[in-house]
Amino acid sequence: MSGLGAILRQRLRRDWRQLLIWTIGTALLAYLAYVGVAQSYGTEQDRASLLAAAIANPVILLFRGLPSGPDQGAFMLFLIFPWLAFLAALMSTFLAVRHTRMDEELGRAELVAATPAGRTTPLIATIIHGLIANAVLAALTILALLGTGSGAQGAVVSGVAVGAVGVSFLGVGLVAGQLMRTSRAANSLAVWVVLITFLFSGIGNALGSPSADLQRMESSWLAWLSPFGWGENVRPYADDELWPIALCLAVGVVLGAISVVLQSGRDLGQSFIAERRGRADATRALGSPTALVRRLSTGALIGWAIGGLLTGMLSTALASVVSSISGDNPAVEQILVALGGNADLARATVAVFFTLLGVLAGCCAVQVVIRARQEEASGTAEPLLSTPIGRVRWLGDYLLVALVGIVLVVAAAIAGAALGIASQRGDWSLMRDVAVVGGGQGVAASVFLALTALVFVLAPRATIAVGWGLVALATIVGLFGPLFGFPSWLVDLAPIAVTPQVTTDTGIDLRGFWWLVAVAIAGAAASLALMRRRELAPAG
Incomplete structure (x- = not known):
């Protein structure tokens, strides 16, 4: 594909500082969360008691993950996984909109489209760019968790799950960039999808079915409407289920393909959701x-x-x-x-x-x-x-x-x-x-x-x-x-x-x-x- 490598290198040079902040910040949060859990809840009895309290209290579950047992790693992911995934989601949506709709607004896309690269190559470059960013985020999260001495399998599954949720929302950002006329509107749409699905996951967990010993919760159907819910049901350090990761990746791929189809069906600078018409004359x-x-x-x-x-x-x-x-x-x-x-x-x-x-x-x-x-x-x-x-x-x-x-x-x-x-x-x-x-x-x-x-x-x-x-x-x-x-x-x-x-x-x-x-x-x-x-x- 003509110019793909050059466009991708230019994107990486342009964004490396921002992506470094997002990825290192997410990994650092994972590391500090594990250290904090080890210091504050050092015994299994402490963790079991807090899990029982959380399952009995819907307020706590609204802003935490899915209880999967008192093991130190599983307990840490219960506290922090939704927020690791939240950072991955925001990074991915902002990246997608910046290199699609914002480039069209600023006239960059038109200049690139006039070269042999054409109109589709920059979008493909954005998809690859987003996948690389989430792969780096996943890798740094894995390294951060391995640095705490936690189990290797749980660390790998945790990092991959966080990155997979980011890939899902990369697709959301790509589609939002095709639907909306401005980058501001596209970012707003993508962020509202992130917030609503985050809330779906929290409420879905709070309405779930607890185990008899109050150490584990099964999500209700509402959580399964959200990529955050899929990521939480991977249950790293407990079950290490891989199929929800595949679901996140599949949704990201499908949405990315939809964005390519949508772009092929519209003129450069146009959108599928038009801006509201303004008045001919300004009011007082x-x-x-x-x-x-x-x-x-x-x-x-x-x-x-x-x-x-x-x-x-x-x-x-x-x-x-x-x-x-x-x-x-x-x-x-x-x-x-x-x-x-x-x-x-x-x-x-x-x-x-x-x-x-x-x-x-x-x-x-x-x-x-x-x-x-x-x-x-x-x-x-x-x-x-x-x-x-x-x-x-x-x-x-x-x-x-x-x-x-x-x-x-x-x-x-x-x-x-x-x-x-x-x-x-x-x-x-x-x-x-x-x-x-x-x-x-x-x-x-x-x-x-x-x-x-x-x-x-x-x-x-x-x-x-x-x-x-x-x-x-x-x-x-x-x-x-x-x-x-x-x-x-x-x-x-x-x-x-x-x-x-x-x-x-x-x-x-x-x-x-x-x-x-x-x-x-x-x-x-x-x-x-x-x-x-x-x-x-x-x-x-």
Whole structure:
């Protein structure tokens, strides 16, 4: 195939830094998870007790894997496998969209199509590129697990399962790039598929059938609608089933083939799902640069607000269920104290869910700033900045809309929490916890906003990778650090881990509230000040 090798080499040279971060980060998470389990749950009795608590508590199973026994390796994969697969899924979808739809948007695909390589060769190169990336991720994960001294067979099966899930979502990203008209829409579609299937797997596990000794869970049918569920049912270090891996790979191959067929049936630059037609004339509501940014970001804000609403509903609805669980089981108390920082089951449940809310609100803010980078890279920001609107005002509008997005996500979660209490006739006193923890997570999300804006000004071409990387790293450290025994100073670096909490009916522990506020204000101010002298940076 003419030019395939050259295109593939160019892709690998262009992406090696990003792929290195994704692959090494995933492998490092696997290594730290195993070390943390060995330190925190060193005996089989400890692990068996915690598994029994997890199977009895649907909140824990929503964000963990599939219980497969108290063996150290199987227990570690129960805690961490969904998140290893989640990182592989995001890496794969972003890679697929970047080299398909985004290259078409920026005009690169048209230039390549004019050479003997034609239109299909770049897509084939993207498929091979994605397969190589997932193979490297699988290999590094295997090496990380072997480095802990765990069983060789379990380590190999674990790494291959994670990579296989990534291949499935590589196919999702390839198809999304064919269906949607813009890279932003394609990424949004792919990420929503990742999130929904992740939720399907968690709920499917929580609704599964436990064994009599509460050490193993059989997934319900819902988990089998998700590649995450397929990967978890490999059960590394326990059953080492290989056919779910084959299922993941088969889906990835089929979706890749579908993407090739779809591309053959459309014109370059077109899509199968057309963008909504715009108005011939702008309304008065679109009479300012701030309104333009708001218009460009409306879809993202609505999507993240819906996520906040569902998170809030689950937090209090499940808190009512968890409150009925006996607090006499020390393993229940142990894991909830580790995850939520509160021995009260209902309050700990709210804290865990609202930690995830901080991640959602942070993602909303990061996506709005990334939109500014995409406008700059595509050249659409330049005509706007040629008017009396200055660079500082332009960036300030994005910061303002992102801040409004954070407020909307948090407000939706608080409203959802009220609906959850009402649906279960629960304890309305939890609304105080909801307000305090929700407000604190909004401040934490503002830190992600300020830091991403600072990166956008100082290193614009790194905005997308660093912005999402900051959220991912904070999620790993803040959500898993206490469970895996990470040093407290490291956990405290994650904004979502140091937000205020209600300690008693009248007491509030502010924790890191003031340094979060200081970082958010200082970062935003610095980004605006430095933007004054920063030149526009084209796509790189």
